[in-house]
Amino acid sequence: MFAGENGLQGDPRLKAISEAIRVIPHFPKPGIMFQDITTLLLDHKAFKDTVDIFVDRYRDMDISVVAGVEARGFMFGPSIALAIGAKFIPLRKPKKLPGKVISESYVLEYGTDCLEMHVGAVQPGERALVIDDLVATGGTLSAAIRLLERVGAEVVECACVIGLPEVKGQCRLNGRPLYILVEPRQLTSASVYSDQS
Amino acid sequence: MQNASLESVFYSQKNHISPPFLSPSSSDSLFSPSPERHRVSVATNSGKRSPLNRFNNYQPALHPLRCTVELKQQMATEEAAQIQDPRIAGISSSIRVIPDFPKPGIMFQDITTLLLDPKAFKDTIDLFVERYKGKDISVVAGIEARGFIFGPPIALAIGAKFVPMRKPNKLPETQKFPYKLVSCKEGNVIRVYIASREVISEKYSLEYGTDIMEMHVGAVQPGERALVVDDLIATGGTLCAAIKLLERVGVHVVESACVIELKELKGRERLVDKSLFVLISST
Numbered sequence: 001m002f003a004g005e006n007g008l009q010g011d012p013r014l015k016a017i018s019e020a021i022r023v024i025p026h027f028p029k030p031g032i033m034f035q036d037i038t039t040l041l042l043d044h045k046a047f048k049d050t051v052d053i054f055v056d057r058y059r060d061m062d063i064s065v066v067a068g069v070e071a072r073g074f075m076f077g078p079s080i081a082l083a084i085g086a087k088f089i090p091l092r093k094p095k096k097l098p099g100k101v102i103s104e105s106y107v108l109e110y111g112t113d114c115l116e117m118h119v120g121a122v123q124p125g126e127r128a129l130v131i132d133d134l135v136a137t138g139g140t141l142s143a144a145i146r147l148l149e150r151v152g153a154e155v156v157e158c159a160c161v162i163g164l165p166e167v168k169g170q171c172r173l174n175g176r177p178l179y180i181l182v183e184p185r186q187l188t189s190a191s192v193y194s195d196q197s
Numbered sequence: 198m199q200n201a202s203l204e205s206v207f208y209s210q211k212n213h214i215s216p217p218f219l220s221p222s223s224s225d226s227l228f229s230p231s232p233e234r235h236r237v238s239v240a241t242n243s244g245k246r247s248p249l250n251r252f253n254n255y256q257p258a259l260h261p262l263r264c265t266v267e268l269k270q271q272m273a274t275e276e277a278a279q280i281q282d283p284r285i286a287g288i289s290s291s292i293r294v295i296p297d298f299p300k301p302g303i304m305f306q307d308i309t310t311l312l313l314d315p316k317a318f319k320d321t322i323d324l325f326v327e328r329y330k331g332k333d334i335s336v337v338a339g340i341e342a343r344g345f346i347f348g349p350p351i352a353l354a355i356g357a358k359f360v361p362m363r364k365p366n367k368l369p370e371t372q373k374f375p376y377k378l379v380s381c382k383e384g385n386v387i388r389v390y391i392a393s394r395e396v397i398s399e400k401y402s403l404e405y406g407t408d409i410m411e412m413h414v415g416a417v418q419p420g421e422r423a424l425v426v427d428d429l430i431a432t433g434g435t436l437c438a439a440i441k442l443l444e445r446v447g448v449h450v451v452e453s454a455c456v457i458e459l460k461e462l463k464g465r466e467r468l469v470d471k472s473l474f475v476l477i478s479s480t
Contacts, residue, residue, distance in 0.1 A: 024369035034369045041349070041359040042416060048353055071367075074345035075359065078312070082319055082350055088312040090346065098295040098305045118309055 001171045002163065003053065003181045013049040018182040020046040021162065035162050035184050037072060037133045051076065053181060054159055055083040058129055063156055065128035067091050069115070069144055072133035076161065080131065089121050091130075091144050102150060106143035115143045117151075124152025134162040135180065138173045145174045284320035289477050291317040292457065306457050306479060308343060308428045322347070324476055325454055326354040329424055334451060336423035338362050340410070340439055343428035347456065351426060360416045362425075362439045365409045370395045397445060401438035410438045412446075419447025429457040430473065433464030440471055 004014050020043040024034040041047050058080065067089040068077025074090060081088040094103065094114045101116040122128065130144045135158070145155045155176045163180030172178060291311040298305040311317050329351065338360045339348025345361060352359040361368075398411045417423065425439045430453070440450045450471065458464065458475040465473050 024371055027369040027371070028366075036369050038361060038368070038413060038416065041352075041361070044353070044356055044358055047349075047359065051353065071342045071345055071361075071363075074342060075349050075361070078318075078346050079350045079353055081312075081315070082322060085315050087315055088318065088346070090309060090312070090342075092342075095299075096342070097309065098298040098307050099293075099309075121309070121313060 001177070001179060002168075002183070003179065006179075008053065011053075013046075013053065014182060016043075016046050017050055017161070018185060021182070021185055023185045033184065033186075035134055035164075037075075037161060040161070041075060050161060050181065051079045051083070054080050054131070057179065058157075058159075059084045061129075061156055062127055063129050064126045065089055065122055065148075065153060067117070067122075067128055067130045067144060067148060069130070069132040069140055070096070073131050076133065077131040080129070086129070087121075089117060089128075091115050091117055091147065102147060104143040104147045104150070106139045108139065113140075115140065115147060117147045119151075122148060122151050122153045126153045127156050128153045129156055130158040132158075132160050134164065135160040135167050135173070135178065136164045137166055138170075138178075141178075142174045145176050282324065284324060285476060287314075288317045288321050288324075288456070292477070306429055306459070308346075308456060311456070312346065321456060321476065322350045322354065325351050325426075328474065329452075329454075330355045332451070333422055334424050335421045336360055336417050336443075336448060338412070338423055338425045338439060338443060340425070340427040340435055341367070344426050347428060348426040351424070351454075357424070358416075360412065360423075362442065363411050365398065365411055368396050368411050368413055397442060399438040399442045399445075401434045403432075403434060408435075408438075410435070410442060412442045414446060417443065417446055417448050421448045422451050423448045425450055425453045427453075427455050429459065430455045430464040430475065431459045431462045433462075433467030436464065436473075437467060437471075440468075 004011070008014060017040065020040040022036040022039040024036050026032065027034040040050065054076070063084060064086050066077045066081035066084070066086045068074050068091065070090060070092045078088045080086075090097070092115070094116055097116050097118055100119040102119055103114050103116045105112050105114045128148050130141060130148070132141060132144075135141055141158050141160075145158065148155050157177045157179050158173055159179045161181050162184055163178070163182075164184055167173070167178065167180070168183070170178060288311060291314040293307045293310045295305040295307050297303065311321065325347070332355075334355060335357050337348050337352035337355070337357045339345050339362065341361060341363045348361075349359045351357075395414055396411045397414055398409050400407055400409050423443050425436060425443070427436060427439075430436055436453050436455075440453065443450050452472040452474055453468065454474045456476050458473070458478045460478050460480050
């Protein structure tokens, strides 16, 4: 579900967050309009508002785990975890985590990839939030949900800054709720060529 | 603050950590909560400029090389009298060591267990924020990927922007121009720069082989004051590459900040006169 249609109608922060995101055409390959959140990170107020919106939503939901998907999920997840008093769990590409891990593979457009989590990081019954910068097909987030559920955690919600059209109208992913702040920006000359807001 | 289940699952080998080791550019007065104690410490430095004073004024008090030598001497005499911030012990004990990762002989300092301890994680960020808030730092640069975990909370708390320093080809560019290879010889090292319009790259050496780090050119402006953040400094090669990237576009790197320093790998020496601040020094 989109924040602007659920509780944050007309919130000016959402507009500013959307405008802080830069569109890069044909990256990483032709036809893809890449939603670049690095410009959001350069705008202190918009970045802070992004974190604050998530914190306001999750602080009273008794969430003890925030799981962030490598690598852009690492840029949002820890700040949310710190503010709501939860632990932060990095979900990483293979062979990055040093200890004992469990793995979950997922399908890409061409081929498969794999997400890993440390064994013992999450206890059964813990309530978890999954965070990433963007959800497209939902493949990565679905793998994250499966990892957490395999160790007995309850995934309360998946949260993303941006949600692509594939997930528009979908309120759930793998049966778990999905919460999105903004839709992708369209390509305009302003969004492409402005480096910083 | 560790719960029983955490210890039973995780590696409980005692972390070989020496007493907290503050960089030459800090003093115990930095951690004292009372500003009066800080001022007293500066006044009793027998006329020498305190490293904190240097940091605050943002001008080296002395010639850079002499300053470093004097600071090291000062630190050696202060070390015995240093009062450890009480939060350091909890942070230190929350980090676990994984032997033989990523290869045999390496004792890997795993900060993921620190992230599982909300108090230790918060204390870590607070210690950095207390040091850097109000110091006119407008950029926090975090090194992929563990620098992405510590950098943004610090940036948000001190009012700075966050700039990710990334592995190659992760940062988006509007167009890949033909690569222009520029090589320049510095002593025994030949540096190769790959020039493209929006991303600049720095090639650097690792223990085995080389790697490349990239940054968006337009993310920072000349004259900005920056902090570079990573979880750990080992040989210092990665941090040096990040500092060089920022300096190439005219940014002043005020300090590098890490949770852990691996002293025996001499990263601090590799940084030469670049300021380094760490919470924990591991031998």
